[in-house]
Amino acid sequence: MSNEDRIKGWRTRRKDSNYAVGSGVAAWRLDPARLFEAKAPPAVLFKPLLARLQGEPQDSVAARRAVYEAVQAELDAEIARGGIDETLADFSRRRLRIIVRLLEQDIRAGVDVYAPDYMPARLVEEDERLAAAHERRVQRRRQDEAREARRRASRDDVALEIELSPDEAGDLAILRQRLQVLHEGHHPHHAGKGRPVGRTLLAMFVYQLRMMHGESRIALLWALVGPVVLLTLISSLYILMGTHYILGMDVQTFSLLGATTWIMFRQIVFRSSTAYVSARGLLNFQGVTPLMCALVQAFLYVSVYLGVFAVLISAGHALDLITLPKSWPGFMLYVVLMGGCGAAMGVLFGSIATFWHFYLRLAPVIERFLQIFSAVFFVSEQLPEQFRPWMLWLPFAHGMQLLRSAYFDAYQSQDASLGYFLSALVFLMVAALAAERLARPNVQPM
Amino acid sequence: MIHLNGVADEPYAFGSRQPLLAGVDLDIPVGRYALLSSTPELHRQIVDVLCCLRPPRQGFVKHDGNVSWAIGRQGFIRGKASGLSIIEFVCEMYEIDADATYELVADLVSDPKCLARPMEHWPLYMRQEFSFALALAPAFDVYVIEGAIPFEPCRFTRLWLALFEERLVGRTLILSSYRQNQMADYCLKGLIYERSDLSIEDDLDQCLRRFPPRRSRSESGGTGDGAFGSGFEEAQLGF
Numbered sequence: 001m002s003n004e005d006r007i008k009g010w011r012t013r014r015k016d017s018n019y020a021v022g023s024g025v026a027a028w029r030l031d032p033a034r035l036f037e038a039k040a041p042p043a044v045l046f047k048p049l050l051a052r053l054q055g056e057p058q059d060s061v062a063a064r065r066a067v068y069e070a071v072q073a074e075l076d077a078e079i080a081r082g083g084i085d086e087t088l089a090d091f092s093r094r095r096l097r098i099i100v101r102l103l104e105q106d107i108r109a110g111v112d113v114y115a116p117d118y119m120p121a122r123l124v125e126e127d128e129r130l131a132a133a134h135e136r137r138v139q140r141r142r143q144d145e146a147r148e149a150r151r152r153a154s155r156d157d158v159a160l161e162i163e164l165s166p167d168e169a170g171d172l173a174i175l176r177q178r179l180q181v182l183h184e185g186h187h188p189h190h191a192g193k194g195r196p197v198g199r200t201l202l203a204m205f206v207y208q209l210r211m212m213h214g215e216s217r218i219a220l221l222w223a224l225v226g227p228v229v230l231l232t233l234i235s236s237l238y239i240l241m242g243t244h245y246i247l248g249m250d251v252q253t254f255s256l257l258g259a260t261t262w263i264m265f266r267q268i269v270f271r272s273s274t275a276y277v278s279a280r281g282l283l284n285f286q287g288v289t290p291l292m293c294a295l296v297q298a299f300l301y302v303s304v305y306l307g308v309f310a311v312l313i314s315a316g317h318a319l320d321l322i323t324l325p326k327s328w329p330g331f332m333l334y335v336v337l338m339g340g341c342g343a344a345m346g347v348l349f350g351s352i353a354t355f356w357h358f359y360l361r362l363a364p365v366i367e368r369f370l371q372i373f374s375a376v377f378f379v380s381e382q383l384p385e386q387f388r389p390w391m392l393w394l395p396f397a398h399g400m401q402l403l404r405s406a407y408f409d410a411y412q413s414q415d416a417s418l419g420y421f422l423s424a425l426v427f428l429m430v431a432a433l434a435a436e437r438l439a440r441p442n443v444q445p446m
Numbered sequence: 447m448i449h450l451n452g453v454a455d456e457p458y459a460f461g462s463r464q465p466l467l468a469g470v471d472l473d474i475p476v477g478r479y480a481l482l483s484s485t486p487e488l489h490r491q492i493v494d495v496l497c498c499l500r501p502p503r504q505g506f507v508k509h510d511g512n513v514s515w516a517i518g519r520q521g522f523i524r525g526k527a528s529g530l531s532i533i534e535f536v537c538e539m540y541e542i543d544a545d546a547t548y549e550l551v552a553d554l555v556s557d558p559k560c561l562a563r564p565m566e567h568w569p570l571y572m573r574q575e576f577s578f579a580l581a582l583a584p585a586f587d588v589y590v591i592e593g594a595i596p597f598e599p600c601r602f603t604r605l606w607l608a609l610f611e612e613r614l615v616g617r618t619l620i621l622s623s624y625r626q627n628q629m630a631d632y633c634l635k636g637l638i639y640e641r642s643d644l645s646i647e648d649d650l651d652q653c654l655r656r657f658p659p660r661r662s663r664s665e666s667g668g669t670g671d672g673a674f675g676s677g678f679e680e681a682q683l684g685f
Contacts, residue, residue, distance in 0.1 A: 150631045154478060159611040164604060171553065171601075172608055178550045179582060179609060182542050186512070186585035195539060203538035210531040281522040284515050285539060286498055442458055444491070445499045446521040 009055050030074055035092065036084050042127040045075075045092070046099050046119070053103075054114055064107070068100050087141065091134040098126050195287035204288065204296045212300075223304050224311060230259035231312075234377055247381055248410025252321045256312060257404055258376040261338050264305035265396070266367050268342030269349060271297040273360060276350025276436075276443070283445035290443045291436055294350055298343035302336060309335065323408070330406035337425065338399050344428040351435035354442045375400035380415045388415060395424030447618070448474040448496055448513065448588060450644065452505035457491050466491050467502065468642040474618070480629035480650060481622040482657040483639035489622040489662065490516075492639055493592050496620065511587030518593030523573045529561035533580065540584040547583040554579040554609075556602050575602050582609055588618040594625050595632065624661040626654060 034044045049071050057063045075096060079089045102120035106113055153160035164172060212219060234255035238246070246254050272294035279293040309332075316322030325331040353359045374396035380388045391397050392415055401416035453470045456463045466488060474496075481489055493516045494500040498507050522532060533551060537544040552558035555575040560568050568576070578596055581589070589610075596603040621633055629650070636653030638645050647653050 147627070147631065153611070154632055154634060157615055159608070159615055162604060162608060164608070168601060168604060172605055175550060175553055175605060175609055176612070178546055178553070179613070182546050182550065182583055183585040199541070200539055203535050206538065207527065207531055207535040210534075211525070211527050281524055283499055284519055284521040285536070286513065286515060287539065441455065441501055441503050443500065444457060444459075445494060445516075445519075 005057050008057070012055075030071070030078060035075075035078060036082065036088055042095060042099060042123055043119075045096055046103075046123065049096075049099060049103070050113065050118075058107075064104070072096060087134065087137055091130065094130055095127060098130065099123065102126070197287075197292070200287045201292055201296060204282070204292060205299065207282075208296055208300055220304065223308055226263050227256070227260040227308060227312060230263060231255040234259060237377075247379065249404060249408045250323055252316065253323050253407070254404070256316065256322060257407060258400065260305060260309055260312065261335060261400060261403060262371055262374065262376045264301060264308075264335070265338055265342040266371070267305075268298045268301045268339055269346045269367060270363065271301055272343055272346030273349035273353060273363060276347060277353045277357075277360070280443065280446035283443065290350070290440065291347060294347050295343060298339060298346060301342075302339035305339075306332065306335065325407045326409050327406055331403065334399060334403035334406055337421070338396070338403065341396060341399065341425055341428060344425070344432040347432040348428070348435050351432070351439035354439040370394065370396060373397060375404075379404065379413065381413065392416075395421050395428070398424070447476065447510040449508040449510070450474075450495075450505070451508065453495065453502045453507060454504040455491075455495055455502035457494075457500070459491060460487070464488060464491070465642050467495065467644070470505070470642075470644050472644050472646070474620070474637070474646065476616070476618050477635055478614075478619040478633045479621070479635050479637040479646065480633035480653070480659075481620060481637045481639065482629075482653050482659065484657055485639075486622075486624065486660060486662040488639070490592065492644070493590060493620075493622055497590050509588070512585060513588040514581055514584070514586040514590050516590055516592040517581040518574070518577060518591050518595075520573045520577050523565045523568065523577060525566055526564045528564055529568075529576055532565070533561075533583075536580060536583065542583060547580075550583055551576065551579045554582075554602060554605055556600065575606075578606055578610075582606070582613065586613075586617070588620065589614065590620045590622075592622045594623050595621070595628050597625075597628070624659045626659045629659060630654065 030048050031044065034040050037044075049068075052071065053064065053067050056067050058067065072093075075092060078084075079092065084092075099120070102123050103113060106120055112118065150160055231252070232255075235251045238244075238251045238255070244251055275293040275297040276290045279290070282288045282293065283290065313322055313324065317324055349360065349363050373391050373394050375391075379401050380391050380397060383391060398416040398418075398421040401413040402418060402421060404411055405413045405416065450467075450470050450472045453467050455467045456465050458464075481492065483489065491500075495502050495507060497513055497516055498509060499515070501507075523529075529551070530548065533548050534544050536542075537547050548561075552561060555561070555572065557569075557572055560572045561576075565573070574596070579602075595610075596606055619632060620637060621629060623629060633650055636647040636650050636657075638647050638653060638657070
């Protein structure tokens with residue numbers, strides 16, 4: 001720009017009568033404070049550019065380019081002076097280029113660009129596009145930085161500090177204290193020796209009780225109904241045939257003992273075998289094994305049916321239908337031993353079912369067959385001599401007859417052998433545990 | 447620390463026996479590991495063995511310090527039991543204070559009202575949050591995470607991550623996930639499962655290139671074995 005040009009420009013501006021020197025500066029000076037604001041409109045750059053263009057010779061492309069380059073240089077100087085970061089600087093430069101392109105197009109098309117409210121038609125739209133791209137770049141850079149910080153924290157094995165809002169920071173402080181309290185007294189060297197089995201069993205038992213409680217309280221009432229129906233069925237059969245006493249035992253009590261004990265037995269077999277194969281959610285906790293799941297079920301049902309016995313015997317005695325046992329502890333011991341048989345059978349069935357899923361469908365059939373010959377409906381002494389040995393193969397028949405011997409004064413079983421029953425029980429348990437050992441690696445947590 | 451001594455295993459999965467591990471001897475010292483392989487479907491079974499949730503067919507796994515359960519797995523968050531009963535169960539097992547644990551979990555999760563309701567009615571996000579929140583309560587020395595570490599931008603994620611990262615300092619992490627970014631973020635070494643063997647490799651980036659994590663294809667199909675013998679319970683009356 002020559003000196004003459006400058007004078008010419010000054011004269012043009014002076015045509016306004018009230019012109020004071022320096023008064024137009026604000027119109028064409030780049031305002032660094034607003035230039036690099038995040039949400040500044042394109043006008044912050046466009047207006048000064050236009051003002052300058054107006055003040056300078058602008059009739060040739062070369063002259064206009066000189067103005068554009070001057071603005072560009074000034075923008076670069078501002079960027080350098082303000083230490084603006086690269087993304088934002090890049091954004092401003094791109095913005096200037098767009099403005100120049102659109103403005104130049106309009107000038108060449110003969111649009112009156114110096115009209116007071118002139119704005120290139122597509123400027124706002126293009127600028128928005130540019131701003132969105134800029135926003136994306138900023139986001140990406142922030143993510144990259146966060147990731148880099150994250151990885152650095154992992155490498156240095158320190159906790160990454162993240163920015164939290166004040167109330168979240170408050171919550172975090174409270175939670176930190178809670179964790180500190182919870183983790184007190186933990187020594188890594190003492191841990192890892194395995195959890196005490198008793199503690200886990202107790203926890204599981206309490207959990208199962210809660211499950212039952214949550215499931216339905218009517219289920220416990222239901223436990224009473226089953227034995228009552230079966231004992232009614234058995235006693236009515238005998239009474240219809242005119243029998244009121246079997247070998248000195250009254251029919252109702254005889255049926256009650258058979259029905260309730262056997263229902264307990266079958267419940268334990270089914271529940272514990274199912275628990276063995278399919279209660280696999282809890283196996284996700286260390287220390288919980290399928291065997292424990294099965295045993296907890298067995299224990300639960302023994303306790304439930306001891307309660308059922310107590311209710312039925314006392315209610316029946318009050319109604320004068322049931323006689324009281326000769327020895328409560330002896331009778332209860334046999335009930336528990338039968339429960340033990342059920343648990344062993346359940347674990348055995350469960351172990352088999354891990355290899356052969358269909359097996360549990362067969363279990364009720366097997367149980368039904370055992371029920372007939374296990375002194376539920378009759379004792380071996382009622383059978384003709386030649387059939388007795390067959391029935392006495394079954395240890396459960398021995399158990400049931402011993403139970404009745406312990407209950408009634410008048411009846412002392414001639415056939416049942418305590419030795420046979422106990423050794424069969426031990427054998428069954430050993431077999432169950434051996435099968436369990438084989439099956440255990442096949443039971444996967446769910 | 448986890449020691450594997452001559453571990454051989456072939457669990458039943460996807461309808462057939464899978465030769466999972468064969469004579470693996472490995473010490474996993476303190477560190478941060480990404481479990482990587484070309485068969486993420488079998489990671490679950492490997493995690494079971496590592497966490498001692500299932501004994502292997504041969505050999506044994508020994509833990510030094512408290513090893514967590516497979517955090518992120520939601521196997522126990524089901525059924526009629528409420529969140530409170532699981533909290534009590536865990537507290538009883540790990541000998542920690544149940545009330546403090548309950549308060550910790552209730553303060554962390556987004557919807558503490560759910561805790562008293564049966565878990566089968568919980569929405570999915572609640573299950574996830576619960577399983578991660580509960581895992582902070584016992585003082586574990588080895589954290590085994592199966593699945594994605596919480597990442598949605600919400601209060602739970604921020605608080606949980608802050609607590610977890612503080613806890614993880616100087617401890618061990620084994621992460622099995624399909625999210626490559628998380629593995630690169632949290633892990634430093636690769637725990638490589640290849641040809642029925644486990645090994646530790648130091649260059650995680652190279653491991654990630656060799657075994658790009660992908661989603662296990664078994665997840666939609668379940669583990670392939672449904673409910674066992676559900677047909678006999680109708681016979682409760684016993685006649």
